[in-house]
Amino acid sequence: MKERSKHEQKLLDKASKYLPGGSLGNLTFSGKHAMVIERAKGSRVWDFSGNEYVDYLLGSGPMVLGHANKRINNAIATYLDRGSSYFVENEPAILLAEELCEAIPCADKVRYATSGTEATFNCLRIARAYKKRDKILKFEGGYHGMHDYAVQSLYPGSRRTVAESISGNTVDLPDYPTPIPDVPGIPKETTDSVLIAPFNDLETTAEIIHKYRNELAAVIVEPMQRIIPPKAGFLEGLRKITEENDILLIFDEVVTGFRLAYGGAQEYYGVIPDLMATAKIAGGGTPLSMIAGREDIMDLYNASSGEQDYVLQVGTFAANPVSCVAALETIHQMREPGVYEQMFATGNRLRKTLADLLSNAEIPHQIIGEDVLFDVFFTDRTISNYRDTLFAANETFEKENRSKWNTTLLENGVLKGGNKMYIGYCHNQDDIEHTVQAFKKAIEVVSS
Ligand SMILES: Cc1ncc(COP(=O)(O)O)c(C=O)c1O
Structure with a gap:
């Protein structure tokens, strides 16, 4: 990640002064990951220090057609x-x-x-x-x-x-x-x-x-x-x-x-x-x-x-x-032809690639969801309700690696929510390749 710009630091200082906890209440990153979004276009967002991210948060879901459509x-x-x-x-x-x-x-x-x-x-x-x-x-x-x-x-x-x-x-x-x-x-x-x-x-x-x-x-x-x-x-x-x-x-x-x-x-x-x-x-x-x-x-x-x-x-x-x-x-x-087919195909590819990478690294995992909205749980336990997620969160590997996983992805240019990846029609071949590289880095970190 790039060094924080003076302007972004000023904004973060003002946020600390005028917002409870320096936060708008939605997704807030802290410490060296704290950021303010400057702009977004298509599948990408940029912060005020010039870091670019492939966006799987998509505004918490609505922006499937891409930002600034x-x-x-x-x-x-x-x-x-x-x-x-x-x-x-x-x-x-x-x-x-x-x-x-x-x-x-x-x-x-x-x-x-x-x-x-x-x-x-x-x-x-x-x-x-x-x-x-x-x-x-x-x-x-x-x-x-x-x-x-x-x-x-x-x-x-x-x-x-x-x-x-x-x-x-x-x-x-x-x-x-x-x-x-x-x-x-x-x-x-x-x-x-x-x-x-x-x-x-x-x-x-x-x-x-x-x-x-x-x-x-x-x-x-x-x-x-x-x-x-x-x-x-x-x-x-x-x-x-x-x-x-x-x-x-x-x-x-x-x-x-x-x-x-x-x-x-x-x-x-x-x-x-x-x-x-x-x-x-x-x-x-x-x-x-x-x-x-x-x-x-x-x-x-x-x-x-x-x-x-x-x-x-x-x-x-x-x-x-x-x-x-x-x-x-x-x-x-x-409803234009091919939109849903493409979103599902993109998600399916990312999901399968991630599963293969995790299997090869012998990391316990399950990728839960549908192809357009999913995330990984680092457990073999069946997840079918809230309590299963609570038990999974208590398992050593998940407990030690959940936040490392998300922050390593962030540091490698992939923005996502805590337990979700939203796939959009906006995500393209470049995004997938970039994301797979970030997955590989995150796997290295959680494996060590
Ligand atoms: C399933 C579900 N219902 C309701 C809401 C609340 O929507 P809003 O944040 O627009 O109030 C959300 C928000 O994420 C949601 O995921």
Whole structure:
């Protein structure tokens, strides 16, 4: 890595002075790896010291078509002459709603918000209003944003040292379905309205659903939880149990929407929920998210229905026309021939190459995920839910090498999140070759 420039150091000093922990709260690197991003183009980002990185963070997922995409930028620039915010129906939002309903299997109607957090929050509220019940069920380790219902049992156990909460194959956590709030400041009543189940464990989930069916409004699930794919039959089973018990099924497709397939995880895995939340790619790389679903549920948002059950849902920047223009241009490009095939082929190649390199170096490993979103775990242990990741994190090799792996990749020009690599249509042959070289360096470091 290059020596830090004076300008970047000044910015970092100001960050320390004016931001809590010098951080925006998202991904922050510390010490010699601290950086401020100067610009991004295509699959690459540059920091203010002139370091260039192949970007597998992709803005935490949305930028699959690459940064500063010319067609998206032109569409935005052209639209800006017509203004940027009206708080009244606008053309791009209506046209986008039509495209979303055509693309997404469960979507009869759509409402907009500005973040994935708001979208999942709104899904839960409308589900409770529709079913007239208060409880919701989420999965341990499942991420649905930052609202009070979402930060429940997101990473239980891992805030204490992992070793403290684990001995052998047991973990010191309350039994399902008791939630643990992940942050302070959440009213107890909210925590009490959340039930927790283990992802990919249909039997335990079914027992909880059956026991609480008279209080439960909805089950919310990331169809692929973080990077853990659903086991064969898990989503189908969830669909069946929720239907049998008259409970709504919500897919959080903030990550998977337009990524696993044009119709998202519901198309990819072939299971249709009642409601879904999406954002990231669907928002065209801007602050835009959607709540979509069955007409009879979504009609609770209809102010003119005269129904007592009407659910108010507004937002100053919800359905912002500039964001909707970016989203329209993004999904138009996503459905051009070959886009998904190329993304999957790129990811598959990187994944296979990484697996071969690790096998040759006799490093225990598994590469978990789908070809467009995955990462390595340095363990032979089967990973099918959050607790498996906790046990894996406690294994010596993973514990000693996780952060070395990520920082060595960073030092060799590869930017990624802690436990994720997002593959985009923007990644090309050069990027793959560069990344494979960085993998080789990181393998040298973790092998020694
Ligand atoms: C599955 C999932 N749901 C919800 C969210 C929250 O989205 P946002 O950060 O836009 O609030 C995220 C964010 O990464 C996510 O991955």
